[in-house]
Amino acid sequence: MPTRPTHERNKGLALDRSLIARLPLFKGLTAAELDEMLRGARSVRYPKQSAVFEQEAEAHSFFVLLDGHIRVVRTTPEGHQVIVRYISEGEIFGVAAALGRTTYPASAIAAVDCVALVWPNALWSELSLRFPSFGANTYKTVGSRLQETHTRVVELSTEQVEQRVAHALLRLVNQTGQKTDQGIEIDFPISRQDIAEMTGTTLHTVSRLLSAWEERGLIVSGRQKVTVKDPHALVVLAEHRDRR
Template sequence: MVTTNVIRLHEDLETSPLFSGLAERQVSEVISRGHRRVVPGGGTLFNCGEPADQFFLVVEGAVKLFRAMSNGHVVVVRIIRPGEPFAACSVVGRPDATYPVTARAWMDVTVLAWSRGTMSSELRRLPTLQYNLLQLVSQYQDQTVDRLCESSTQPVAQRLAHCLLRLADQASIPTTDGLQLRDPLTRQELAEFCGTTLHTVSRLLAQWERDGLVRVGRCRVTLASTKRLQLLSMQ
């Protein structure tokens, strides 16, 4: 029997690429075998190095995946948004796999979680689900390589421009001043996204605001000139 909660979750997740090509009944079956979890902003879903025993899918909100380095620096690997899965290492990695990053709620977040055994069974039962997950893992890997190349070869200004454009593409609101990033964002978080320091990000944003490229408010960034930022990202 399909419960009301499953129907609502199905409606929220019907466009998730994880479920592409699956029949509605199959999607409902997979959803019904997971459990819903709500985590307040700043809460931790798992820590780097812990046993990878759960697979997740974001329903609402966003999750930040990051690695805290021994020198105190934090490297943000990815922001996971509604409809996107994460922690695939729990089902496609070794049996003794551990999480390679920490997952923290970037804001209040609702996720679906499946145990390793449950999702592994679903992947064996539904080849299309397995194919979709492998496609997403490959896509994430390509994007991670792109960001690694950026951080290794590009100056900070170029990386910051790339970062702002990428965040705007993921979630932004058109305003009279330009494209406002939908999610609250501190300068420290931008520094972590770009692999640089708070001082450098603050200096660049101040200069860009004077030049009319961005508008910066309290935890809010608006891209006033995406064309100029695109040119800057290609220099």
């Protein structure tokens, strides 16, 4: 059950720099600089299924995910949902304001219980000027997201559903895969519906595909859970030229 987002503020305690020192985003900053970055932040817990921010809402903050997984979702006026991406540990997100927007273009939903650092947007220009490598890293992240999104456009334009779903699974596994005795498992709850919303198809079709793949021993899956047993076979499927 989605309990209400409990914005438990860090109660006056200084955040420890070890929280972020290991993140590539902050590479090159000295201990003192990390402390300075953290001085502007607070740490917030987001229970599973709660919204970190909502589409169209005033963009007041940007975020760095310390723990958990976040689903970024765009909803159309007609009520269709499309999953824009998943955010994993260590990534920056909600940077709308740094890109000249005043509202968030999508919603961010905690896929599991999450912890994030939150900075008010007012600090963005100050921080990115004071720590140019932080600014540059953020823009690089934006750049690679643009590339990924273009890749998705290409996939949606040229591939069959089966290839798209295979690609999506492989991407999730590479991004967040946890080794288990069965194979590599996507380490957050993900439904057939979610996969459908990532690939532009329906949960029915995803269900049929996963069933067929399970039959053939490529994966094992359960409720909101997918484990890839034979990634190579999936790659073959994903790359398999269609007849267009």
